[in-house]
Amino acid sequence: MQRVCFLLKVKRERLADYKAAHQNVWPEMLDALRAAGWRNYSLFLRDDGLLVGYFETNDLQQARARMAATDVNARWQATMAPYFEALDGRRPDEGAEMLTSIFHLA
Amino acid sequence: MQRVCFLLKVKRERLADYKAAHQNVWPEMLDALRAAGWRNYSLFLRDDGLLVGYFETNDLQQARARMAATDVNARWQATMAPYFEALDGRRPDEGAEMLTSIFHLA
Numbered sequence: 427m428q429r430v431c432f433l434l435k436v437k438r439e440r441l442a443d444y445k446a447a448h449q450n451v452w453p454e455m456l457d458a459l460r461a462a463g464w465r466n467y468s469l470f471l472r473d474d475g476l477l478v479g480y481f482e483t484n485d486l487q488q489a490r491a492r493m494a495a496t497d498v499n500a501r502w503q504a505t506m507a508p509y510f511e512a513l514d515g516r517r518p519d520e521g522a523e524m525l526t527s528i529f530h531l532a
Numbered sequence: 533m534q535r536v537c538f539l540l541k542v543k544r545e546r547l548a549d550y551k552a553a554h555q556n557v558w559p560e561m562l563d564a565l566r567a568a569g570w571r572n573y574s575l576f577l578r579d580d581g582l583l584v585g586y587f588e589t590n591d592l593q594q595a596r597a598r599m600a601a602t603d604v605n606a607r608w609q610a611t612m613a614p615y616f617e618a619l620d621g622r623r624p625d626e627g628a629e630m631l632t633s634i635f636h637l638a
Contacts, residue, residue, distance in 0.1 A: 429574050429586075431574070431576035431584050431586065433578070433582075433584075444634075445634050448634050448635040449634075449635075451635065451637075456637055459637055460637070464637065465637075465638070466637075466638065467635075467636065467637040468535050468537070468586075468633060468635065468636045468637075469633070469634050469635040469636075470537035470631035470632060470633050470634065471631060471632050471634050472539070472629070472631050472632075476539075476631075478537050478539075478584055478631060480535075480537065480574075480586045481637075523578070525576035525577060525578050525582075525584060526576060526577050526578075527574060527575070527576050528550075528551050528554050528555075528575050528576065528577050529554040529555075529557065529573075529574060529575040530573065530574045530575075531557075531562055531565055531566070531570065531571075531572075531573040531574075531587075532571070532572065
């Protein structure tokens with residue numbers, strides 16, 4: 427099992443909207459994540475917009491590829507893109523910065 | 533159950549040492565964390581030293597208070613303090629910046 431942590435930066439002026447959107451994530455998007463093997467997935471936000479994502483999956487490469495292959499993900503990422511800084515034209519799921527795991531205690 | 537995410541900043545010149553220390557965390561420290569109710573605890577590092585911690589616990593206030601009451605934690609935090617930036621005299625476990633959970637998918 428892989429534990430994954432990634433970072434993105436939400437624009438300060440869009441923080442409230444971004445939080446509100448995540449109280450009502452589309453059910454199809456949640457279904458697609460589950461079907462693609464994303465488990466125990468959380469998002470955390472710092473006041474300045476730094477966003478931390480954490481999830482668990484059996485195979486990160488496969489989990490990302492499966493999501494990338496869905497229509498609902500393309501629509502969700504297009505809807506979310508304007509909320510983020512510094513994507514340089516990438517989709518949020520492509521622009522996320524992956525961190526390195528250095529410690530785990532079960 | 534609470535899912536907790538916190539940030540700290542490791543000094544760039546101490547990154548290799550910090551990683552090495554976390555491949556050999558003292559067994560008493562691991563035991564103390566378990567006894568204090570810290571579960572599924574991971575640390576992730578960005579190349580510039582940004583450190584992300586994630587763990588799960590039934591009661592965050594109690595989990596922190598229980599660790600703070602142990603001798604081994606005082607020794608561990610004192611050993612780790614020189615690795616971090618911007619603690620302003622606080623112990624790392626006191627200086628960690630807590631983030632807000634905005635989304636969860638089981």
